[in-house]
Amino acid sequence: MTATSPGTGRPTIYDVAKRAGVSPSLVSLVLRSPARVSDKRREAVRVAMSDLGYRPSRAATTLASSRTKSIGLVIDDYRNLWFVDLLRSMQAALSSHGYHVTVADSQPGENRIHEAIDGLLAMHVDGLVIAAEPGGSMPNRSWVPTVVAGWRNGVPEGADLITGDDDGGGRAAVEHLLMLGHRRIGHLSGTGGAAEHRRKGFQGSIVEAGLEVRIAGEAGGTSEEDGYAAACRMLEQYPDTTAIFAANDTMAVGAFAALKARGLRVPGDISVIGYDNSPLAKSRYLDITSVDNRSDLVGSDVASRLLARLEDPALKARRTLIEPVLVVRSTTAPAAP
Amino acid sequence: MTATSPGTGRPTIYDVAKRAGVSPSLVSLVLRSPARVSDKRREAVRVAMSDLGYRPSRAATTLASSRTKSIGLVIDDYRNLWFVDLLRSMQAALSSHGYHVTVADSQPGENRIHEAIDGLLAMHVDGLVIAAEPGGSMPNRSWVPTVVAGWRNGVPEGADLITGDDDGGGRAAVEHLLMLGHRRIGHLSGTGGAAEHRRKGFQGSIVEAGLEVRIAGEAGGTSEEDGYAAACRMLEQYPDTTAIFAANDTMAVGAFAALKARGLRVPGDISVIGYDNSPLAKSRYLDITSVDNRSDLVGSDVASRLLARLEDPALKARRTLIEPVLVVRSTTAPAAP
DNA sequence: ATGGCTTTTTAGAGCGCTACAATTTAGCAC
DNA sequence: GTGCTAAATTGTAGCGCTCTAAAAAGCCAT
Numbered sequence: 001m002t003a004t005s006p007g008t009g010r011p012t013i014y015d016v017a018k019r020a021g022v023s024p025s026l027v028s029l030v031l032r033s034p035a036r037v038s039d040k041r042r043e044a045v046r047v048a049m050s051d052l053g054y055r056p057s058r059a060a061t062t063l064a065s066s067r068t069k070s071i072g073l074v075i076d077d078y079r080n081l082w083f084v085d086l087l088r089s090m091q092a093a094l095s096s097h098g099y100h101v102t103v104a105d106s107q108p109g110e111n112r113i114h115e116a117i118d119g120l121l122a123m124h125v126d127g128l129v130i131a132a133e134p135g136g137s138m139p140n141r142s143w144v145p146t147v148v149a150g151w152r153n154g155v156p157e158g159a160d161l162i163t164g165d166d167d168g169g170g171r172a173a174v175e176h177l178l179m180l181g182h183r184r185i186g187h188l189s190g191t192g193g194a195a196e197h198r199r200k201g202f203q204g205s206i207v208e209a210g211l212e213v214r215i216a217g218e219a220g221g222t223s224e225e226d227g228y229a230a231a232c233r234m235l236e237q238y239p240d241t242t243a244i245f246a247a248n249d250t251m252a253v254g255a256f257a258a259l260k261a262r263g264l265r266v267p268g269d270i271s272v273i274g275y276d277n278s279p280l281a282k283s284r285y286l287d288i289t290s291v292d293n294r295s296d297l298v299g300s301d302v303a304s305r306l307l308a309r310l311e312d313p314a315l316k317a318r319r320t321l322i323e324p325v326l327v328v329r330s331t332t333a334p335a336a337p
Numbered sequence: 338m339t340a341t342s343p344g345t346g347r348p349t350i351y352d353v354a355k356r357a358g359v360s361p362s363l364v365s366l367v368l369r370s371p372a373r374v375s376d377k378r379r380e381a382v383r384v385a386m387s388d389l390g391y392r393p394s395r396a397a398t399t400l401a402s403s404r405t406k407s408i409g410l411v412i413d414d415y416r417n418l419w420f421v422d423l424l425r426s427m428q429a430a431l432s433s434h435g436y437h438v439t440v441a442d443s444q445p446g447e448n449r450i451h452e453a454i455d456g457l458l459a460m461h462v463d464g465l466v467i468a469a470e471p472g473g474s475m476p477n478r479s480w481v482p483t484v485v486a487g488w489r490n491g492v493p494e495g496a497d498l499i500t501g502d503d504d505g506g507g508r509a510a511v512e513h514l515l516m517l518g519h520r521r522i523g524h525l526s527g528t529g530g531a532a533e534h535r536r537k538g539f540q541g542s543i544v545e546a547g548l549e550v551r552i553a554g555e556a557g558g559t560s561e562e563d564g565y566a567a568a569c570r571m572l573e574q575y576p577d578t579t580a581i582f583a584a585n586d587t588m589a590v591g592a593f594a595a596l597k598a599r600g601l602r603v604p605g606d607i608s609v610i611g612y613d614n615s616p617l618a619k620s621r622y623l624d625i626t627s628v629d630n631r632s633d634l635v636g637s638d639v640a641s642r643l644l645a646r647l648e649d650p651a652l653k654a655r656r657t658l659i660e661p662v663l664v665v666r667s668t669t670a671p672a673a674p
Numbered sequence: 675a676t677g678g679c680t681t682t683t684t685a686g687a688g689c690g691c692t693a694c695a696a697t698t699t700a701g702c703a704c
Numbered sequence: 705g706t707g708c709t710a711a712a713t714t715g716t717a718g719c720g721c722t723c724t725a726a727a728a729a730g731c732c733a734t
Contacts, residue, residue: 012721013721014720025722028722028723056720060720063722064720065722257716
């Protein structure tokens with residue numbers, strides 16, 4: 001017979017039980033599988049709950065059941081907005097199953113991704129979604145169902161991978177530019193699994209078309225500043241380039257800066273195409289032609305995969321590829337004849 | 338004598354205690370106030386911890402101490418990047434005290450801010466930082482130390498308020514434009530406490546200078562699209578406007594779109610100034626003159642205030658105003674003579 | 675009524691940690 | 705050594721919930 005009015009003032013199942021005239025166990029059962037409880041008691045318990053304003057304690061539930069009903073999402077950088085769609089569709093799919101999504105960013109620069117993951121694991125998340133580039137090998141202690149979203153180098157052993165077909169997306173971008181009559185096409189790349197695949201797609205299409213492979217920034221980052229720097233190098237080395245395919249929208253904006261500085265107009269003098277179809281690309285002002293990797297689909301896939309794993313942790317890892325879609329906007333135009 | 342190798346496989350203080358040859362209580366004490374433990378034992382315990390890869394269970398700690406060592410940050414929308422600096426400086430200040438920051442967005446549009454707050458409270462956050470516009474009155478059940486960041490309508494009873502001086506920032510923006518010789522200045526506004534103060538500052542300065550008050554979008558939102566719409570209305574109603582002060586950087590970008598559509602050049606034909614000095618304004622391409630509300634300072638203030646409240650919850654609410662700084666970039670220029 | 679089943683309800687032992695009281699050890703002056 | 709105080713360590717209850725096994729209640733046919 002534990003206390004009835006605990007120190008914190010928050011009502012507990014004991015309070016609810018007392019008020020409803022049932023045992024605490026029954027209250028717990030109502031919480032977990034209401035179907036197993038008779039209609040009469042179930043109603044009584046629910047009434048008592050709302051009368052008391054009862055809210056279950058996550059900490060206690062977690063401690064007792066070792067499940068938190070929460071899943072962690074690790075992203076690279078809040079400023080890279082591609083994760084927003086992913087998050088939204090994950091939330092939509094998971095919340096109906098009672099799961100909660102917590103976002104942690106890996107404080108770009110440092111190898112803080114481990115810290116982010118450790119933090120989430122310390123919170124006992126039931127599952128992990130990694131949407132960031134691991135700085136090295138993934139820590140694999142304390143195993144929880146994990147799925148990786150987007151191409152990454154070093155997918156942890158046993159984790160699912162759900163990603164857009166960045167390879168295909170790269171090819172789609174090139175094909176669009178070829179269709180517009182461009183022949184001297186440059187690519188701004190960067191490090192990371194996603195960028196590598198986009199580059200591979202680019203390179204493949206360019207070679208097949210018998211054109212010169214122009215790539216810059218392969219070894220750099222993928223921020224706006226990196227895009228700017230890569231674009232500068234590109235224009236220096238290949239001044240006659242008529243179209244640029246950037247590894248993401250942010251880098252595309254960096255390229256805009258480089259072009260503006262040189263007095264080149266988009267798309268008049270040079271076409272630019274980005275990747276991710278992020279809010280940046282959708283901006284009415286920027287209005288960037290971009291490859292949409294369907295983060296919304298990736299997100300719902302991630303969610304259902306995670307739910308499946310939560311059911312059966314022994315499920316064997318699987319890779320899923322989502323078809324990207326090119327969204328043509330105002331930064332690409334036919335090549336000057 | 339509880340189990341030594343619990344089901345989950347994770348080591349517990351019992352495992353650590355056994356390995357270090359001390360009692361579980363001592364291990365707990367090392368965790369809480371290491372200073373009270375003799376050097377010898379402290380070391381032994383620490384060695385045992387790292388040998389075992391021990392990580393304390395947050396759930397258990399929370400349940401036992403009713404403190405989570407985590408604070409929740411409620412933001413409006415992930416896409417509005419002004420919160421990033423706030424978050425960073427909060428994290429920096431709080432992590433040294435063992436606190437963890439969890440971000441929740443209020444899913445703009447709906448009144449989901451209550452959901453966000455409820456979610457955080459269900460996680461038993463020790464403190465709450467509200468950096469979003471409440472859709473109505475704040476829910477005030479389950480009281481936790483709360484501080485509001487940025488001007489808002491409806492600051493909850495008893496909460497601290499730490500904000501940039503948006504009023505002063507609005508005046509600073511106008512003064513900059515006046516200095517550049519502008520006389521026909523428009524303001525793109527929106528709903529929300531911050532926007533209102535910026536508008537008030539604008540209006541005050543304009544009136545003092547004996548100029549016409551030109552405001553658009555007062556009743557609308559503060560997204561890029563809203564900025565676009567407001568700018569269109571502004572240009573329609575006052576076609577001779579030579580400078581625009583937008584309530585935030587995002588709206589400024591919307592204004593760019595409206596200007597571009599009309600063939601007006603920034604800053605050649607018209608100067609534009611934003612607010613927040615967000616990553617958007619800092620973008621090399623956009624390079625927007627903007628008022629920096631010093632979210633970094635706000636963040637560290639929020640953190641120290643929160644820590645103080647955590648010590649002494651009876652502390653009486655206080656309001657702090659942070660001086661904003663104008664950052665001049667390339668979107669403002671002298672008015673045409 | 676009685677027995678044999680199924681469905682509903684409950685007791686009780688934890689989950690891993692904290693916090694306070696109680697106990698042991700150390701330190702120091704005489 | 706002895707006595708006394710301060711410091712270090714430990715025992716013992718919980719925190720609020722879950723979950724299994726066991727008890728109680730229902731149901732139906734005999």
